[in-house]
Amino acid sequence: MTDTEKKELADLLFPNLEHTVSYYEEKYPARDLPEGAMVTRFGPSPTGFVHMGSLFGSFCDSVFARQSKGVFFLRIEDTDQKRSVENGVEGIYHDLDAFDIIPDESERVGGKYGPYIQSARTEIYQTYVKDLIGKGYAYPCFMTEEEIASIREEQEINKTKIGIYGMYAVDRDLSLEEIKARIEKGDEYVIRLKSPGDSKKEIEFVDCVKGKIKFPENDMDIVLLKKDGTPTYHFAHAIDDHLMHTTHVIRGDEWVSSIPLHVQLFEVLGFQRPEYVHHAAVTKKEGDIIRKLSKRKDPEAKVSYYDEVGIPIEAVKLYLATILNSNFEEWYLNNGDKTLEDFTFTFDKMAIGGTLFDLDKLNNISKTYFAHKSGKDVYEETLVWAHKHDPEYAKLLEENKEDMISFFSIEKDGPRPRKDISKYSEVKEEFSYAIDSQFKEEGYAKYDGDKTYDVDLILDYINNHLDLEVDNETWFNGIKDFASNHGYAASPKDYKNNPDSYKGHVGDICEAIRVMITGRLKSPDLFSIMKILGKDRILDRIEFYKEKKR
RNA sequence: GGCGAGUUGGUGAAGCGGCUUAACACACUGCCCUUUCACGGCAGCAUUCACGGAUUCGAAUUCCGUACUCGUCACCA
Numbered sequence: 001m002t003d004t005e006k007k008e009l010a011d012l013l014f015p016n017l018e019h020t021v022s023y024y025e026e027k028y029p030a031r032d033l034p035e036g037a038m039v040t041r042f043g044p045s046p047t048g049f050v051h052m053g054s055l056f057g058s059f060c061d062s063v064f065a066r067q068s069k070g071v072f073f074l075r076i077e078d079t080d081q082k083r084s085v086e087n088g089v090e091g092i093y094h095d096l097d098a099f100d101i102i103p104d105e106s107e108r109v110g111g112k113y114g115p116y117i118q119s120a121r122t123e124i125y126q127t128y129v130k131d132l133i134g135k136g137y138a139y140p141c142f143m144t145e146e147e148i149a150s151i152r153e154e155q156e157i158n159k160t161k162i163g164i165y166g167m168y169a170v171d172r173d174l175s176l177e178e179i180k181a182r183i184e185k186g187d188e189y190v191i192r193l194k195s196p197g198d199s200k201k202e203i204e205f206v207d208c209v210k211g212k213i214k215f216p217e218n219d220m221d222i223v224l225l226k227k228d229g230t231p232t233y234h235f236a237h238a239i240d241d242h243l244m245h246t247t248h249v250i251r252g253d254e255w256v257s258s259i260p261l262h263v264q265l266f267e268v269l270g271f272q273r274p275e276y277v278h279h280a281a282v283t284k285k286e287g288d289i290i291r292k293l294s295k296r297k298d299p300e301a302k303v304s305y306y307d308e309v310g311i312p313i314e315a316v317k318l319y320l321a322t323i324l325n326s327n328f329e330e331w332y333l334n335n336g337d338k339t340l341e342d343f344t345f346t347f348d349k350m351a352i353g354g355t356l357f358d359l360d361k362l363n364n365i366s367k368t369y370f371a372h373k374s375g376k377d378v379y380e381e382t383l384v385w386a387h388k389h390d391p392e393y394a395k396l397l398e399e400n401k402e403d404m405i406s407f408f409s410i411e412k413d414g415p416r417p418r419k420d421i422s423k424y425s426e427v428k429e430e431f432s433y434a435i436d437s438q439f440k441e442e443g444y445a446k447y448d449g450d451k452t453y454d455v456d457l458i459l460d461y462i463n464n465h466l467d468l469e470v471d472n473e474t475w476f477n478g479i480k481d482f483a484s485n486h487g488y489a490a491s492p493k494d495y496k497n498n499p500d501s502y503k504g505h506v507g508d509i510c511e512a513i514r515v516m517i518t519g520r521l522k523s524p525d526l527f528s529i530m531k532i533l534g535k536d537r538i539l540d541r542i543e544f545y546k547e548k549k550r
Numbered sequence: 551g552g553c554g555a556g557u558u559g560g561u562g563a564a565g566c567g568g569c570u571u572a573a574c575a576c577a578c579u580g581c582c583c584u585u586u587c588a589c590g591g592c593a594g595c596a597u598u599c600a601c602g603g604a605u606u607c608g609a610a611u612u613c614c615g616u617a618c619u620c621g622u623c624a625c626c627a
Contacts (some may be wrong), residue, residue: 045627080626127569145625159551162623180581190625197555226625233627257554257622280556281621291620322575324562330574353620354554361562361576371589416589476585492585510585522587 001136005176010134012180013191014126021131024124028113028243037070039247042096042103043077043237046088050095052293052301052357053252053282059320060279062101063345070247073105075240076117077231089117095303099313113244119234125231128239128269129191129224137196138224140169140189142182144340165195169221185397191225197264205259208248208277208347218260234261242271253278257351280351282323293357300359310385310424313364322365325349336372366422375409378427385424393428400435406532407434410524418524433518433529436537444548453512455546457486460540461509468531475527480506516545 001009032041040061044054059075065072076092078084085091095110115121132138141164148164155162166510167489172194174182197217205213221482224235231239241249258277265271281292284301293301300306306316318338322329325345332343372376379401386394397404408431411418421430432438432446464483467475480490483506489495495505514526523529530538 043627047627077627083626141625156551161552192625210555216553220623223625228625230625232625234626253555253622255623256625259554278555283620322561327574329576330564331564333575356562358576364576411588414589418588420588441620478612479585505585507585514586520587525585526585 001176003136005137007134009140009176009179010130012183013133013140014130015129017123017127019127024127024243028245031071031245033071035071037067037247038064038068039071039073039245040065040250041075041241041244041246043075043240043251044092045077045080046084046092046287048085048088049091050303051295051296052303053098055101055303056094056282056320056323057250057252057279058096058101058275059099059317060324060345062103063102063321063324064248064250064277067344071104073113073244074103074107074116075244076107077213077233077236078117078119079226079233079236094455098303099308099317118231118240121236121240122230124243125225125235125239128230129231129235132193132224132268134190137194138191138483139172139174139194140179140183141169141192141221141223142174142187142189161199163220163222165191165199165219165221172221177424188227190223192221192223192229193262193265194219194270196221196268197260203260203263205263205276207256207259208275209350210256210278210352213256213259214502215260215338218264220261222261222288227525230542234258234265235542237262238265238269238271241274242266242269248275248277248281250277253280257321277347277350280353280355282355282357284357300357308389310389310426311362311422312365312369312381312424315362318365318369319362321345323351323355326351330384363422367419367478370421371412371419375405375407375412378408379405382424382427386428387420389425390428395437396435403532404434406433407431407524407529410528420524433520433523434532436540439519439541440544442519444515444519444545447515449521451511451515452549453515455516455542458509458516459523459539459542460510462511462535462542466530466535466538468535472525472527479509483509519539 031037033039042054042061044050044057044058050058050091053262064070074092074096076089078089089107096102103109105113105116107114107116129138133140143164151164151168152162157170167191172192195218197219199216199219201217202214203217205215207213222234223232225231237249259276262276263273268492282465283291284298286291293302306313320331321332321340321343321416325343326349328343328345330350332338332340373381379397383394383397386397421427430437432442461479465478467478473495484490486521487503488509489498489502489505492505492507495502510526513530514523515521517533518529533541
């Protein structure tokens, strides 16, 4: 085909395009950003809710853009109608909001490089395809699905590479007359790339995390525009990321095999190629099998899971940060006063292989998160969570606000705060002794020992010896005195050395009190609990114990 | 099957030719501290880096081969 024929073909196929390539090039000029600023994007298709894997991706996007003073934008990739799900776009915004991963530009907040939804960019794609046809880099292909399937079969039998390329790309050199005739006949067609590649040649490519990779050149005539005129992912990627001036394409490593294609696309289109950052998939071990986290099988793959079970978003982000950069965890441990925002993430500390999703570790991170929160913060955050997931408990929390804050504050001061809960949902059970009604209702169900305690002795102590106004040390000395006056050793060591000369030791007395007023063998600092409860409620609970255990 | 990547303990991993008889963290176990629990401290948990060969005075680290795992090969992204 001559150059004029190519032009004629282009006009024939796309007669009604309003603009030309240069119009768009001018409309979307280079971004005015400081040196080194990264422009990243998250490009989900609206298939429903965000998957942990994509959340991880968008987290990377936002982190790298933010720390380089660049731009992070959201582009909805909805070129495939079949994949779209009702409210899918809403779901994406919702989950991103929940994690406080907020794009600088999107269909919702706007931006100069929109539209940020691919279904609204059809004209743009077609304009560029038309240009490509005019230059002889693309052509209409009339092959039917059946024809393609039979080629595939043949290729499988011959054990040759599968796809439309070389001799299999039968429509690649159709004459203008033939094309015209088939269009007149009403034959449907797609637009394919006329690949200039040679699979015997090698290209070398440098990925930001995987490093150097060698590939054969692409020689596949992949489709650019589908029968319905919408672009394939590959083509849309090239056009959009060029026009939106993405500097770093951060995506899952299931895309690395498309690199030769993408490199070629940028070349053919005359675009400057962005950097690629292919991150490993978030995986899960099931028995001996390691697989990608699955939305269907794994509850933790759904972003909404964390809200449901009550793991704080911040904790999840901290966990994402630890899998994003292998050196983050140690840094964070050694810089207790710093936040995630203070850390500088790098590509070379990203995992190359898959990252196993470790719920144990997440739990631990979450525990530490709670430990560092003040009692007041724990109260407020738990209340918010309870309002949503356990309204009855929310009511209890509100009715007992002052007490609850005090209980949540026990052993929270000092450099090594108490660690006990990892989820909002655990608070109710963990602090069941804090609320009178809950305590009564529970009875002594949480007590798993079989001892009976000397109620009169404890009553004597509470009534005649307990002073709630002193500090912890004074109190403890007091209870030690009480112990030795009643035949108990003042310290467990004394008891251990001479078990026969004592009835027991202070610990036993503390244990008795603990069981009577909290209903369990394990609790935070006893004296702090007694102080919050006050003498009347302590006596009340001992009476309750008496009744229950009689 | 072609192409590409990966393979270090129960788990996540550090490691980039000698400082590694393999960091750190999670989990687990034991001890210590201690009124219980938690916290914290100490110790244990890979004599060895999938396997085989090569290069080197020296390899978890470089090269080659084998095995296994994963990804991809759509008018899906």
